[in-house]
Amino acid sequence: MRQGEAFLTTRATEETEYIGAVLGKAMRPPLVVALYGDLGTGKTVLVRGAARAMGIEEEISSPSFVLLKIYQGRFPLYHYDFYRLNQAEELEELGIDEYLPGEGVAFVEWAGRFPEYLPQELLDVTITRFFDYSGEGRRIHFVPHGPQASQVVEKLIETITWRVDGTLNRLPLTEEINGASSFREGE
Ligand SMILES: Nc1ncnc2c1ncn2[C@@H]1O[C@H](COP(=O)(O)OP(=O)(O)O)[C@@H](O)[C@H]1O
Numbered sequence: 001m002r003q004g005e006a007f008l009t010t011r012a013t014e015e016t017e018y019i020g021a022v023l024g025k026a027m028r029p030p031l032v033v034a035l036y037g038d039l040g041t042g043k044t045v046l047v048r049g050a051a052r053a054m055g056i057e058e059e060i061s062s063p064s065f066v067l068l069k070i071y072q073g074r075f076p077l078y079h080y081d082f083y084r085l086n087q088a089e090e091l092e093e094l095g096i097d098e099y100l101p102g103e104g105v106a107f108v109e110w111a112g113r114f115p116e117y118l119p120q121e122l123l124d125v126t127i128t129r130f131f132d133y134s135g136e137g138r139r140i141h142f143v144p145h146g147p148q149a150s151q152v153v154e155k156l157i158e159t160i161t162w163r164v165d166g167t168l169n170r171l172p173l174t175e176e177i178n179g180a181s182s183f184r185e186g187e
């Protein structure tokens, strides 16, 4: 592992959603998160958590058929899915030049299908499913490219803690979204 990278393990949907929420709290425009991993690994679950933390109340579903969904929280959230995308022209029709990430932040599922559309400053997130003695889980690997992405990964590591039984400590996240302040209530 290189400096700045992080690995987190989750064993429940809610845990991945929580990690998404911490990410959502730490993110500021114009960050782009590129999501990699097989179908059903939890990419959309992670985006759902981030959307909640950004104050978006709408249901977050996979944009694989429409390619792009736009939500308005504290700032716009552009949720892309390149899975069914065949030609780069379709991306241009969607306005990718304007929305990745535009005035907001963006999450791109199946980002590896059209890497040439991703910006240089980027947070790469790869989710892998694993099975072991206690069932299934997910390994979430964060690789930041650039200072903004690195800061977000640092915040993530600072915030995430585990209970003695190995489950994630899902502490309430405050409304405070300023990068300089703490995430936890009462601190
Ligand atoms: N640890 C976990 N993290 C995320 N999702 C999980 C986990 N364990 C089971 N799941 C399930 O896996 C599925 C992930 O779906 P989804 O987020 O739509 O995947 P993707 O967008 O990667 O195709 C959901 O049904 C979710 O409940």
Ligand SMILES: [Mg+2]
Residues within 6 Å of the ligand: 043, 044, 062, 109
């Ligand atoms: Mg998905």
